[in-house]
Amino acid sequence: MLQSIIDAFKRLYSDVTFSLLYIPSDDLFNKYREASYHGRGPGLLLGPSEWGYKLYNEALISDIQQYVPGEYLTNINPAALASGKYNDALISLPLSLHGLVMYRNTSILSTAPYSFNELIALSQQVTHGGVVGSYLERGATFSSPDILGLGGRLMDNNENPAFNDLYGQEWLDLLKAFDEAGAVTFNTNRDLDMFKRGRVGIIIDGSWNASILAQAIGADNLAIDPWLTFGTGHMSGWVETDSIFLNANTTGNDQFAALSFIGYLLDPNVQMRLAEVGHIPSVTTTQPRDLFIQQAMVAFSDGVPYPNSIDPYVLNIYWNELDWAIKNVFEAGVDPEMALSTADRNITQIFRELRTEP
Template sequence: MKNTTDGRGLVSRRSFALGAFGTSAALMLAACGGGTSSNAPSTGAASSGAAKSTSATLTLWVDAERAPALKQIAAKFKDEKGIAVKLVVKDFAAVRDDFITQAPTGKGPDVLVGPHDWLGKLVQNGVVAPLQLGDKASQFAESSIQAMTYDGQVYGLPYSIENVALVRNTALSSEPLKTFDEVVAAGKKAVTAGKAKYSFLVGLDPKQADPYHTYALQTSFGAPVFAQKADGSYDGSKVIMDNAGGVKFAEFLARNGDKGTKVFNSNITGDIAKEKFLAGQSAYFLTGPWNTPDIQKKGIKFAVDPLPTAGDQPAQPFIGVNGFFISAKSKNTLAATEFVVNYLSQEAAQDALFKTGGRPPALTSSFEKASTDPVVKAFGEIGANGVPMPAVPAMDAVWADWGGTELDLIKGKEANPGAAWKKMVATINKKI
């Protein structure tokens, strides 16, 4: 997914994940607005035996990419339950904040699709309702349910899991490699041979670099963003990446930036990186499954490799889980819960969303089918070693300074990378 700020001011992964997919009139399925009241009681439990009703209309905010995949399941719900689902195409660059603003007024949707790392902000503002998944929870990847859990409560029905990996042009580099230095060396070999122009590609935002894509390299230095509690959840009270590993990572970025090896190029955005890789100008592209369909269409033979280590620890990417949330302000809670828990959890719905977006399904049975594709299987295996994107509200205070400092390091603006990194963390902790 492309070009979304995702509530953190970064145009990144949704190059990844949940981008703003221009909203055209042809794709606008309905006007914005909340569903009409069904006078249904508020409950977190789905009722698969609910009687048909013609008095309710559910509104679901969705992006242009996923809207077509949801039309069929919405039609099935209308046929079986007598309740229409109005799909409203929204620009995901602003949808989270629009939802927080409009939900309390009754103008928001009954159901919202979005990434799990919105949860902290949504729960903090009291605009999403807990879900009771019951036995259905066991049908999904455990990591996806964990990602949709906040303060011990499940708030979303997951449908996909995504993370970055190293995409390799097999015509330019024949074997998977384990370390970042080995990858760069192989990329430079292709450049020296006149077969490529860049040794390595990763898209960087011109204002805030891209901590999302580079996080796996950072974790290989042993510098996680937050501490973790005993139950594995993040402790958002303090950022801890100013340790010795963080300093080494800062030095690594500066060493490989515009005034060093130029492996990280501040002038190469996500779109440019993709364009150059599709043109066969690099052996390596650090990206996610959202870009592999275009690589396949281009006819490039490629492999999906585990993320290389730059430090002496495993490279752990962020895991992003996408799913569906129910508005705490919905007047149609019972119908919305029925649709989310008992319809969007069906294989047909999860399969359709996978075919549209190409992201590994969260529903285990759908993933098993999808993983016959080696690309899907590879991303899934790499994601199994990843860590969930922090959903704590404090994360909103992290992205801007984190990304800005990374960009300054890559541009060579910091004479003392370690000191700049520690200053960044101190600034973030003051904001928190």
């Protein structure tokens, strides 16, 4: 598909030449890093957005903000666009999306709920005989984007905890309401397994599993729904991107050609061609033919950007402490406000110790 898109681009820009280099994904980051460090490498790099902050910190990719008109960005999914912003720079643009979505087995729940209260009512009507209306994941990596959907923050700009407030408490209220809506799991694949067996109405899982789930329960029985409202906000899921980076060594005519090709890749017609082979478009005006991709685009419009510029070690500290907060509330009966305060205090203490280590 990429070659055919390149051929179409070259019909518009006949003086531009391409040299495609395919490298296994496990090797691509280090190969690019080494080549760019020595002043070489491709003009453009296609890869996951989490590579961006590392490459930018080493001056191996460019800030493209000055080359992209503001109005050009208005039709890009906001969460996806945010994944390319780092330290007031625009270090990448999103080519396609993936992330968490809410799947529904329409043979169990024929109507898509709009609010979480509506899910509770519908779920209770269909829960019987080994079938449950929903099977929801409480683990922090899956449920913490709800904090942002409700209006809160996971951390501040200095990576310090920001969840210990009314939004954090509302998040725990939402997790409590999971029990009313059906079954609940905690960092397991039990929900996914039961959904594939046709015993569950709604789960939250990765968009990358759409084809597996369609095969398991039948494509006609599968839907991806918009995120449910709760209180004054809504549930949400992480949005991640496969992105386009401009090599910092690319200048002059090569830079102009590279930037032109970035713009071409984000044209809705080209995005639609990418959707034909399973990519979820980042450009909101794209009109793909595939129903699941259409539905995923709608769901991702209320998604939140995965914190890909945060060191994975730091994120794991957050996931671990929030998991303990969840367990303390729902297994040990700890007051939600106290559980959040403890998680906040523990994370702060861990960071204080890390920053004072020699």
